[in-house]
Amino acid sequence: MVKVLFVCLGNICRSPMAEAMFKHLVKQEGLEGQFQIDSAGTGDWHIGNPPHQGTLDILKKYQVSSEGLFARQITPEDMEQFDYIIAMDDSNIQNMYKISGKQEGRNTFRLLDFKQELQVKDVPDPYFTGDFQETYDLLTEGLEALLAHIKQEQAIS
Numbered sequence: 555m556v557k558v559l560f561v562c563l564g565n566i567c568r569s570p571m572a573e574a575m576f577k578h579l580v581k582q583e584g585l586e587g588q589f590q591i592d593s594a595g596t597g598d599w600h601i602g603n604p605p606h607q608g609t610l611d612i613l614k615k616y617q618v619s620s621e622g623l624f625a626r627q628i629t630p631e632d633m634e635q636f637d638y639i640i641a642m643d644d645s646n647i648q649n650m651y652k653i654s655g656k657q658e659g660r661n662t663f664r665l666l667d668f669k670q671e672l673q674v675k676d677v678p679d680p681y682f683t684g685d686f687q688e689t690y691d692l693l694t695e696g697l698e699a700l701l702a703h704i705k706q707e708q709a710i711s
C-alpha cells in the first residue's frame with residue numbers, strides 16, 4: 555500500500571482538491587486498492603470543515619467526487635507514516651518542518667517539482683487568488699506527473 559498525503563495551509567482549497575483528483579485518477583487506472591490517499595493542512599483554522607465552495611464547485615464541474623473531505627491538521631505522526639507527503643508550495647514545507655521539529659524530510663516533496671517543464675513551482679492559493687480553475691489545471695498536470703513517478707518508483711503497472 556502506497557500512502558500519499560497532500561498538504562496545504564488550510565486544507566479547504568488546494569490539498570482536498572488534490573486528494574479528490576488523485577483518488578479519481580488512481581481509480582481510473584484501476585489502482586485504488588494499492589493506494590491510501592489523504593490530505594491535511596498545516597493550519598488549524600478549518601479543522602472539521604468541508605472544502606471551500608470554490609473547490610466543491612470545480613470538482614463537481616469535472617465530475618470528481620468530493621465525498622468524505624473534511625479538514626484536519628497534519629501531525630508529526632503523519633510525517634513518519636506517509637510514503638509521499640506532497641506540499642502545494644514551499645511555505646507548506648517550511649511549516650511542516652516547524653511542526654515536526656525537523657529540517658528535512660526524505661518523503662516530503664513539492665507537487666509541481668514533479669512537472670519539470672512548468673515554470674511555476676508553487677500551486678497558487680485560490681483562497682487568495684479566487685481562481686479555482688487555474689489551481690485545478692495545475693493540479694491536473696502535477697498529479698499526472700506524480701502518479702507516473704510513484705508508479706515507476708514502486709514498480710506499479
Ligand code: 4NP
Nearest residue numbers: 562563564565566567568681
Ligand atoms: P488552502 O487555502 O491552503 O489551499 O486550503 C487556504 C484556506 C484558508 C486559509 C488560507 C489558505 N485561511 O487563512 O483561513
